[in-house]
Amino acid sequence: MWLMAALVLVGSVWVVTLRNLFRAALSLGLVLLGVAGLFILVGAEFLAFVQILIYVGAILTLVVFAVMLTAKVQGPEAPPPRGQQWPAAAVAGALFSLFATATQWIVRSAPAPQDPVSLQQLGQALTTTLLLPFEVISLVLVAALVGAVAVAAILPPEESS
Amino acid sequence: MMLGDDLLRWAPELWLSAGALLLLLASVTTRRARHVTSLIFWATWCIAAGSLWFVQLLPHGAAFSHLILLDSLSSVFRWLALGSVGLVGLLLARASDVDPAWRGEALGLLLMVGVGLMLMAEANHLLMAYLSMELVSLGSYCLVGLSRDARSSEAALKYFLFGALVSGIMLFGMSLLFGATGTLSFAEIWNALARLNELSVRVCVLAAALLLAGLAFKISMVPFHLWTPDAYEGAPIAVTALLSVGPKAAGLALVLRVMVALGPMWERLAPTMVLLTIVTMTLGNVVAVSQRNIKRMLAYSTIAQAGYLLIGFVVNSNVGLEALLVYLVAYLFMNLGAFACVQAVCQEPAPAGEEAAPQAVGGESLEAFRGLSRRAPALAASLAVFLLSLAGLPPLAGFIGKFLLFGAAVEAHHPFLALAAVLNSAVALAYYVNIIRLMYVAEAPESAPMPVALSIRAAVAICAAATIGLGLWPHLLLEWLSHLA
Secondary structure (H helix, E strand, O other), X not given: OHHHHHHHHHHHHHXXXXXXXXXXXXXXXXXXXXXXXXXXXXXXXXXXXXXXXXXXXXXXXXXXXXXXXXXXXXXXXXOOOHHHHHHHHHHHHHHHHHHHHHOHHHHHOOOOOOOOOOHHHHXXXXXXXXXXXXXXXXXXXXXXXXXXXXXXXXXXXXHHO | OOHHHHHHHOHHHHHHHHHHXXXXXXXXXXXXXXXXXXXXXXXXXXXXXXHHHHHOOOOOEEEOOOOEEEOHHHHHHHHHHHHHHHHHHHHHHOOOOOOHXXXXXXXXXXXXXXXXXXXXXXXXXXXXXXXXXXXXXXHHHHHHOOOOOHHHHHHHHHHHHHHHHHHHHHHHHHHHHHHHHOOOEHHHHHHHHHOOOHHHHHHHHHHHHHHHHHHHHHOOOOOOOOHHHHHHHHOOHHHHHHHHHHHHHHHHHHHHHHHHHOHHHHHHHHHHHHHHHHHHHHHHHHHHHOOOEHHHHHHHHHHHHHHHHHHHHHOOOHHHHHHHHHHHHHHHHHHHHHHHHHHHHHOOOOOOOOOOOOOOOOOOEHHHHOOHHHHOHHHHHHHHHHHHHHHOOOOOHHHHHHHHHHHHHHHOOOHHHHHHHHHHXXXXXXXXXXXXXXXXXXXXXXXXXXXXXXXXXHHHHHHHHHHXXXXXXXXXXXXXXXXXX
16 A cells, blocks of 8 residues: 555656656656556455556557657757746645645544445446436537547648648 | 436427537538528527426426436526527627637537536536536637637637646545545535534535635636636637626536535635625726726626625525526626627728738727727617626616625625625726727727627627616516526
8 A cells, every 4th residue: 555655656756847758658657557556455446447447548648649749849948947846846735734634534534344336336327327427428528529629720820821 | 207207307408419419510511601500500599498498387306316406596597508608609600700610610519518507507416516517618618719819729728727727626625525425416415514523524614615616716706717817818709708607607506506515514614705705806896997908808897797796695695696696697698798799899890802800900909999989889889888787887787686786795794795896886887987988988090880790789789688678677587586486
């Protein structure tokens, strides 16, 4: 458990500090794998499986592709603004301590472990009680996909002419 | 309850979704045929309006395993969403700042945003609340970016990054709430919160604050208003008009729903909410005075208006709720009307035979309004009506709404709130009247009469008629609202 947590922490520090975007993307993969490991340790196998399949398998691949295709855009001439890092770190630390203290109660008085939700129950819920959100998600995705294509296809006047 | 019954009562949303998908498909095959896409849009809108009229007669109550709630409150907000989608559709039909090749997609996304707005007002479950907000947000990010202007993509990106951050914050709040109460349904959350002990209440206050932060982003309430001026300035004017009305109304509806669930927490959250309400309206009005770009000015004006609307919410009473609904209906017409006039002025087509960029003639600075009364008297008069109504002068619709809101504040023993609102109205009058002064007193740079497109004329006429009509005969609106309740 502690090992996995350390993996996630180290990976996430790398994601934000590494200057090479490609390495940062790979560290993101490390973080996602670590989270999947944590899911397995708390007994949520299905969630861990989905996490690896979708995040590590699909989303990370997309991120890496995006980084490789836009390699020309980012370069040494555009370094990240250094001055904002410490205030940002301070705000993040303050937020973390706030959340950590506030959630102590949940951690201490953890309810008795319940039976994990089986895949069958999950599938049945998706087609009965959770039918509406399931369909609305498809609308959300269509809107996002079509909109993203439209925004990307519209070129500023100077480039289109 | 049978699924068929639920689907019947949810028919307006189904029609809108089907129309949106059909529109997206049609605009792929008929890229430049504007008439086909407009025809599908208006057919969908009319069918949805008809079915919404019909479903009012059906019994109210929860639907889809208590995931959504179809009651009188959601009924009002469904009409508001449909009304704003229709009026924005009128504006979008003649918008020269939306890439013509993508107008079909714009109309389709608009319908989807409409579905999201309705769902926000119906949500009875945190999952539905989140999904409907994402539907509205993703649709609006894309709509903001649909202009060829370089500012448009910047605005869309800013709006998207800010929105994604706030979504994350809100999800964290929801997960805390779920961890503390063990449920996502609003009614069960209320039950669980009512029997929490002192320690766990602290978690829930934090969770509620994070959740409200996400909603504050939608209604552009301070301190989550930072995206508003940039997104409004960069977006096509018709989309700005939509953003200023639709998500605000639906966001308020969702705040009302969420606060029903968080009822036991209200005592702890109320002082902060009252303070933020006062800050929101003051900041919006004070900054609006110094703006020279009409879209930025109206952006800050809508932040201030959000502050007034929040009064109806923070007083936490039935009178406040009724005042909020009245002001929302008035706000829909007067704000969309003002944006319709702005679109007519800023996108004045270039005189025939001259080559000019779409925005070279009008421009978005306040100077474009110089001497408008001599070039387009009807348009100037309507804009004056809308601005005076936004400022809250009798006998217009805005006055009735503000009067009820301020009355609710006094009745709920919030004299400071009422005082701040009255002072703010005085400040707001300064910048609203400034535009009217430019239109009527200042000399026009040119004297040729300004042509106004038919669809914009229709939108302005509808809004003006509603603004004056609701001001003169407010009892019609009040009766309709009480009939629903």
